[in-house]
Every structure is written in C-alpha cells, then in structure tokens.
Amino acid sequence: MKEIILGDGGMGTELRFRGVEVPSHVDDIWSALAITEAPEIIKNIHLDYIEAGSDFITINNYAVTQPILARNDISDQLEDLTLRSVELAKDAVKESGKNTLIAGSLPPLETSYRADLILPENQMLDYYCELVDILENEVDIIICETMSSSSEAKCALSTIQQSQSQAWISWTLHGNRPNILPSGEHISVAFSDLQELKADAYLVNCCGANLSGQAIKTLSELTEKPIGGYANGENIVTFSEDLNLSNHVESDQKTSRRAINESEYASEVEGWMDSGATIIGGCCRTRPSYIKELNHLVARRS
Numbered sequence: 001m002k003e004i005i006l007g008d009g010g011m012g013t014e015l016r017f018r019g020v021e022v023p024s025h026v027d028d029i030w031s032a033l034a035i036t037e038a039p040e041i042i043k044n045i046h047l048d049y050i051e052a053g054s055d056f057i058t059i060n061n062y063a064v065t066q067p068i069l070a071r072n073d074i075s076d077q078l079e080d081l082t083l084r085s086v087e088l089a090k091d092a093v094k095e096s097g098k099n100t101l102i103a104g105s106l107p108p109l110e111t112s113y114r115a116d117l118i119l120p121e122n123q124m125l126d127y128y129c130e131l132v133d134i135l136e137n138e139v140d141i142i143i144c145e146t147m148s149s150s151s152e153a154k155c156a157l158s159t160i161q162q163s164q165s166q167a168w169i170s171w172t173l174h175g176n177r178p179n180i181l182p183s184g185e186h187i188s189v190a191f192s193d194l195q196e197l198k199a200d201a202y203l204v205n206c207c208g209a210n211l212s213g214q215a216i217k218t219l220s221e222l223t224e225k226p227i228g229g230y231a232n233g234e235n236i237v238t239f240s241e242d243l244n245l246s247n248h249v250e251s252d253q254k255t256s257r258r259a260i261n262e263s264e265y266a267s268e269v270e271g272w273m274d275s276g277a278t279i280i281g282g283c284c285r286t287r288p289s290y291i292k293e294l295n296h297l298v299a300r301r302s
Contacts, residue, residue, distance in 0.1 A: 002278045003278065004278055004279075004301075005055050005056065005226075005278060005279045006056075006280055006281060006291065007054055007055070007056050007230055007280065007281025007282075007291075008049035008052075008058060008282070009281060009282030009286035009290050010282060010287065011031055013285045014288075015034050015038065015041065015045070017287065020034050020041055021033060021034075022034065025063065025112060026111050028072070029068055029071060029074075030068070031060055031062060032060075032061075035064070035084050036081075043089075043092045044092075046088065046089055046093075048288040049288055050092060050093065050096040050098055050100050052289070052291040052292040053291060053294070053295030053298075054100060054291055055100065056101035056102065056103050057089055057092065058143065059089045059104050059105065059139065061081070061085040061107075062105050064081045065127065067109050069081070078130070082104075082134045083134065086102070101141060102141070103140065103141035103142070103143050103168075104141070105142075106128055106131060107145055107146055108146055108147070108148060108152065109124060112146050112148070112172070113182050113249040113250050114182065115152070115246075118151060118152045121155055124151075124152065125155050128155060128156050129159050131159075132163065136164065137164065140166065141165055141168060142163055142166070142168070144156035144157050144167075144170065146171075146172045146205060147181075148182040149181060149183035150183065150189065150190045150193040150194070154194060157169050158197055161197060166200045167199055168201040168279075169199045170202075171187060171190055171205075172204065172206045173187070173207040173212075173215060174207075175251070175253025175256060176211075176240045176252045176253060176256035177240050177241070177242065177243070178239065179214060179215055182249045183245055184245045187204070187215050188222060191222050191223070200225065200226065201225060201226040201227065201228065202227050203227065203228050203229050203230070204216060204229040205229060205230045206231070206283045207231060207232060207236075208234055208257060209231040209265055210235040211231075212272065213271045213275065216228065216272045216275050216277050226278050226279055227278070228272065228277040228278055228279030229272060229277060229281075231265075231282065231283055232253075232282075233259060233282065233290060234257040234258060234259050235257065235260050237257065238256045239256070262290050262292075266290075269294055269297065270297060
C-alpha cells in the first residue's frame with residue numbers, strides 16, 4: 001500500500017465552532033481576523049490536528065490576500081499577517097514535539113468559488129508572486145487551493161515553479177455538479193491546461209465528499225502523480241446538469257448538501273483511497289475528530 005499523507009481539517013469553521021468571530025468571506029476578511037484577535041486559539045487548533053494525526057497542517061493564511069485585506073484597509077499588513085500565521089503553525093509543531101510538515105496556501109485572491117470574480121491574469125500573477133516571496137523558505141508545501149478555473153489555477157501554480165517547497169494544486173468543484181469547476185470547465189480540461197507546469201500533487205477540496213470522490217477517480221485516470229482531496233463535512237444529495245459559469249456555487253451547495261459525521265466521512269475517504277488517493281484530509285466543517293477518524297482508517301488499512 002502506498003504511503004498516505006494525512007492533512008488537517010477546517011480552520012475558519014473550526015474557529016467559529018470555538019466561539020471566535022469569523023466574519024463573512026464574501027465581503028469581509030474571514031479567518032484573517034483571528035490572527036490578531038485569537039492567535040492562541042489558532043495555535044491550539046493546529047495542536048489538536050497534530051494530536052489527531054495530521055502529517056501536515058496548513059497555516060491560517062487562506063484569507064490573507066491583497067484584495068481581501070483591502071476590504072478592511074489593512075492590505076499593508078499582508079506580510080506581517082502571513083508570517084504570523086507561519087509562526088503560529090511553527091509554534092504548534094514545536095510544542096507538539098512531532099515532525100509535522102507545514103503548508104502555506106495560495107488561495108483565491110477574491111471571494112472563493114466565484115470564477116466570475118477572478119482578476120486579470122497579470123494582476124493575479126503579481127499578487128501571487130508577492131505571496132510566494134513571503135512564503136518561500138517558511139513552509140514545506142505550497143498549496144494552490146480552492147481554484148475555481150483553469151486561469152486561476154495556472155496563474156497560481158506558475159508562481160511556484162522554482163519554489164523549494166512542494167507544489168500542490170487543488171481545484172474546487174461547483175456545489176452540485178460532478179467533475180465541474182465553478183467556471184463550467186470539466187476537471188479533466190483543467191488538468192490538461194496545466195500540463196506545461198510542474199505540480200507535485202493534484203487534489204480537489206472544499207466541496208462535497210462524494211463529489212470529491214468522483215473527481216479523484218477522474219484524476220486517477222489522468223496522472224501517475226500523487227492525488228487526493230480534502231472535502232467539506234457533507235455529501236451532495238441533489239445534482240444539477242447545468243454546465244455554465246456560475247456565480248452562485250456556494251448557495252447551490254448549501255441547498256444540495258447533507259451533513260455527514262466522522263464515520264460517514266471516513267467511509268467516503270476510503271473510497272478515495274480505493275481510487276488511488278494518497279493525500280487526504282478535511283476542509284470546511286471537518287474537525288479534529290474527523291482527522292482522528294481518518295488516522296484510524298489509515299492504520300486499519302496499513
């Protein structure tokens with residue numbers, strides 16, 4: 001059996017579960033607020049994921065982008081907030097006494113899931129390059145995550161071609177359309193559009209666990225590189241056949257989902273592993289208890 005790499009689970013939603021203010025990701029700064037308002041809780045969340053069995057944890061920089069910080073007139077704090085996120089993760093790893101790897105995020109620069117809101121490519125490249133310059137030599141992995149279109153993914157991935165960190169790419173899917181990105185592109189097309197660029201792993205994230213399984217199976221037929229995913233704590237139960245660009249992906253997911261518990265999530269992930277996934281974890285609404293259950297799953301299959 002191939003070695004399984006286990007990541008962590010949700011951060012923004014976990015902060016909310018613990019009573020921390022996490023404002024809207026649509027018109028505010030989401031989990032970035034907690035970097036200054038609740039740093040100790042961020043560190044404790046990292047520690048809980050490490051204790052649950054995570055082989056890598058992702059720093060809390062998902063909402064630390066130039067356009068998002070500009071919403072609160074704090075874009076000048078980009079570097080400070082990013083490095084503070086790195087520091088909190090490193091503190092957690094040191095306190096745990098384990099050799100947990102640290103990942104940094106290259107997220108959507110604007111509102112997540114909104115392929116219609118991505119910036120012009122030259123601007124995306126400039127912004128991503130600035131983020132990479134801050135992350136370089138600070139993290140072991142850089143994940144271009146929750147990518148909603150080929151253009152967005154290509155711009156993000158192109159900025160880490162010379163990075164010393166592992167370069168991972170992860171797409172999100174339309175809320176209730178199997179194998180379809182919010183842009184309307186099929187994941188196989190999005191994959192093909194990146195073949196001139198180096199990626200060390202291909203993943204899907206921040207969508208229903210059952211949709212992730214279908215996409216991982218598709219990726220398994222396209223590459224010998226490591227594949228995997230980290231989904232939301234839910235399955236999609238109603239589906240759409242609309243293949244157009246959408247600006248209501250999140251609402252489609254909310255009205256089409258059913259929450260699943262730790263054992264149900266692990267059952268879905270076992271299907272991913274049967275399809276060849278070697279990188280697994282959780283995204284929104286998955287908690288340390290979900291990662292602990294996945295750790296047990298990995299142990300059972302070893």
